[in-house]
Amino acid sequence: MTSSSTVLAMQIAAPGGPEALQATQLALGEPGPGQIRLRHHAIGLNYIDCYHRSGLYPLPLPAGIGMEGAGVVEAVGPGVEHLQVGDRAAYACTPPGAYCEARVMPAMSVVRLPEAIDFETGAAMMLKGLTVQYLLRRTLPAEGLVPGDFILWHAAAGGVGLIACQWARALGLQLIATAGSEAKCALALAHGASHAINYRSENFAARVREITGGQGVKVVYDSVGADTFEGSLDCLRPFGLMVSFGNASGPVPPVNTGVLAAKGSLYLTRPTLFAHLSSRERSQAMADDLFAQVLAGTVRIPVERRYPLREAAQAHRDLEARLTTGCSVLLP
Structure with missing residues (x-):
């Protein structure tokens, strides 16, 4: 006492x-x-x-x-x-x-x-909720987000991710979730994700291209860091936005900005709440x-x-x- x-x-x-x-x-x-x-x-x-x-x-x-x-x-x-x-x-x-x-x-x-x-x-x-608020409301690709747009969200079965799944659904966005097990993928889907990818058994970048008909997504929200960064860039359409907002797997290594040019004039940001x-x-x-x-x-x-x-x-x-x-x- x-x-x-x-x-x-x-x-x-x-x-x-x-x-x-x-x-x-x-x-x-x-x-x-x-x-x-x-x-x-x-x-x-x-x-x-x-x-x-x-x-x-x-x-x-x-x-x-x-x-x-x-x-x-x-x-x-x-x-x-x-x-x-x-x-x-x-x-x-x-x-x-x-x-x-x-x-x-x-x-x-x-x-x-x-x-x-x-x-x-x-x-x-x-x-977690304010993080989703500033990401979905304030951290947006150059072309904006409108209902029907695809976005990719890593670690979607975590506390931030499950809020994002619900909020994205309310905004009419098609959130593609990644998670590390079938059970976590099911949880993301139950909370509003349009698609879910088990990154332990699938190549998430290839699967994102398949889901989007080869177009890619307008924005990737990535809190995982080192393990997903390069694959995330491959998921983006031209002028897409890479949002790195966490380092669960370790810090992202130094970035060659020429890669952003080669992959379609991509944008990269590292915001904080x-x-x-x-x-x-x-x-x-x-x-x-x-x-x-x-x-x-x-x-x-x-x-x-x-x-x-x-x-x-x-x-x-x-x-x-x-x-x-x-x-x-x-x-x-």
Whole structure:
């Protein structure tokens, strides 16, 4: 049991494997200007947490881990006007540090959570749902996307992917999903993918060409990284857009830009969610779009696994072993 002035947190003292996550007690102070204190009811689990823990994305040490959560506002610092004590709230934002019972944090990207959305769903949906929002709504090929267009989405049975399958269907897009097993392919199809490819048993680039009648797709959304990058370029039609937004299999190697020319004047981008959440107004607008999809039932957030906060290391093992589908949360 923690005292009122300290909270349980999972932190790293040095980069490493899941065992690097260690329980500690942190002092919990009062929020300063532009800050709030939030008591977590649930904490989201994301692959970026593994990047922070391993050192792929270095953090000042010792470091807290975790980018999203949901809970109740306990205190509000000077200058914060959009939140009040007692508000239900959710967030996906920097700096990391969500793996804790409560935290003092910047208020800019924290938004009120609608009463109809429970805390576990709120914690599981923010980073993944806002990622899909900025990808499908803001990260678009030069020729745009219209109903009927083909897009390719790797790792479509993960937390981000299953949201993307549903949202793409609502937009009238034909999402071609890739996943690593027949069961995961079936899951993507059940969530709205038009086609699914088991990349362990099929050449996904050849299959994409077959599905699209040789045309290719307008855009590839790829969070896998090294293992899929070259094949993804082969899936694009001329002037297509390659969106590399994650590195689950390792970083993409250096790119010879001449390859983009040879394959049809392709575009390449490496976006991040937090560049899109750089203002209060944009954060709110993106969250409103996501909440509307969830409240309408267009997008359902599948919370498949729940772990006690102290078992964060096991959650990381399961995530890196690709044993999870949908979303997972830590419970303080």
